[in-house]
Amino acid sequence: MQTIYDLTLKQMQEMLEAHGQKAYRAKQIFSWLYRKRVSSFDEMSDLPKSFIEQLKQEYSIEPLKEIQRQVSHDGTIKFLAELQDGSSVELVLMHFQYGDSLCVTSQVGCNMGCSFCASGLLKKQRDLTAGEIVGEVMFVQKQLDKEGRRVDNIVVMGTGEPFDNYTNVMNFCSIVNSDLGLAIGSRHITISTCGIVPKIREFAQGHYQYNLAISLHAPTNELRRKLMPIAKPYPLDELMQALREYSEDNHRRLTFEYILLHGVNDSDEMAITLANLVRGMNAYINLIPYNQVDENGYIGVDDKKALHFYDILMKHGVKATLRQKHGDDIDAACGQLRAKHERNKQSS
Numbered sequence: 058m059q060t061i062y063d064l065t066l067k068q069m070q071e072m073l074e075a076h077g078q079k080a081y082r083a084k085q086i087f088s089w090l091y092r093k094r095v096s097s098f099d100e101m102s103d104l105p106k107s108f109i110e111q112l113k114q115e116y117s118i119e120p121l122k123e124i125q126r127q128v129s130h131d132g133t134i135k136f137l138a139e140l141q142d143g144s145s146v147e148l149v150l151m152h153f154q155y156g157d158s159l160c161v162t163s164q165v166g167c168n169m170g171c172s173f174c175a176s177g178l179l180k181k182q183r184d185l186t187a188g189e190i191v192g193e194v195m196f197v198q199k200q201l202d203k204e205g206r207r208v209d210n211i212v213v214m215g216t217g218e219p220f221d222n223y224t225n226v227m228n229f230c231s232i233v234n235s236d237l238g239l240a241i242g243s244r245h246i247t248i249s250t251c252g253i254v255p256k257i258r259e260f261a262q263g264h265y266q267y268n269l270a271i272s273l274h275a276p277t278n279e280l281r282r283k284l285m286p287i288a289k290p291y292p293l294d295e296l297m298q299a300l301r302e303y304s305e306d307n308h309r310r311l312t313f314e315y316i317l318l319h320g321v322n323d324s325d326e327m328a329i330t331l332a333n334l335v336r337g338m339n340a341y342i343n344l345i346p347y348n349q350v351d352e353n354g355y356i357g358v359d360d361k362k363a364l365h366f367y368d369i370l371m372k373h374g375v376k377a378t379l380r381q382k383h384g385d386d387i388d389a390a391c392g393q394l395r396a397k398h399e400r401n402k403q404s405s
């Protein structure tokens with residue numbers, strides 16, 4: 058059954074009109090769902106009883122139920138949750154000084170095949186609907202409500218390539234961003250893509266205020282093709298050209314994600330090449346410690362090496378940040394917990 062979280066405000070108004078209801082009730086329903094955060098239609102006490110019965114016939118509210126959670130010593134929580142069709146998704150909640158940040162999943166599995174990623178070990182089964190992604194946020198928000206906390210930031214950086222599920226991801230952003238919904242500001246929502254150039258151009262034309270992050274991970278085409286198959290149809294020069302145009306047209310700063318992999322992309326030469334690639338752009342590089350994925354043999358770098366790489370970037374005129382390790386004592390790498398769960402399901 059479709060979750061009502063699927064509907065943007067406009068779609069909610071259209072649904073109401075199709076049921077002979079006044080469009081203003083869309084605001085009432087948004088308020089029940091996202092402000093009061095009810096879990097049943099029966100609680101929506103200002104809606105006509107007969108209409109509530111219709112809603113119950115056509116929509117569910119909560120699309121997720123918890124399968125497992127792991128809590129790290131640093132406060133990171135990884136949830137594995139089940140969707141209505143039995144598929145599982147991962148969510149990671151990280152606590153920073155500036156607030157709680159939730160990493161959501163946009164697809165069940167992923168077809169992009171990045172060689173360092175546990176999510177790529179399980180091929181895409183399907184796209185998540187907008188409402189299922191909203192459901193991920195609501196699932197966590199309802200838990201945070203008990204402690205008076207809120208989801209302050211959302212990163213669409215979990216399993217899946219968001220721009221391979223473009224319409225649903227953009228509808229998701231519109232729902233959580235809505236002032237009548239969770240009102241999470243555009244600048245607090247980050248979409249991360251591995252580099253699907255036509256979709257970057259489409260996103261640029263939308264003039265959205267959401268943040269855009271690029272999973273770069275290699276400063277040369279040769280290495281990027283080895284790590285990320287998407288670099289074959291969309292080589293680095295095409296990608297960088299589309300990003301420059303996006304950044305200039307939209308006056309937006311870009312984030313380049315760069316996972317440091319020992320002996321692969323962590324040399325001084327790579328750091329200089331990376332700095333040369335990005336210098337002059339309105340961008341910074343986010344260096345990410347690698348959460349090792351057992352199956353593929355990559356290993357991360359130590360803190361000293363990461364700092365050295367960071368220093369080279371800074372010396373060569375490029376802004377960078379060195380992300381703290383999160384959840385290194387749990388299965389925090391993207392897709393790791395789900396991959397284990399699916400293997401266990403198959404062997405039982």
Ligand code: SF4
Nearest residue numbers: 167169171174177217
């Ligand atoms: S890094 Fe992202 S795009 Fe690449 S395989 Fe993993 S989930 Fe997919």
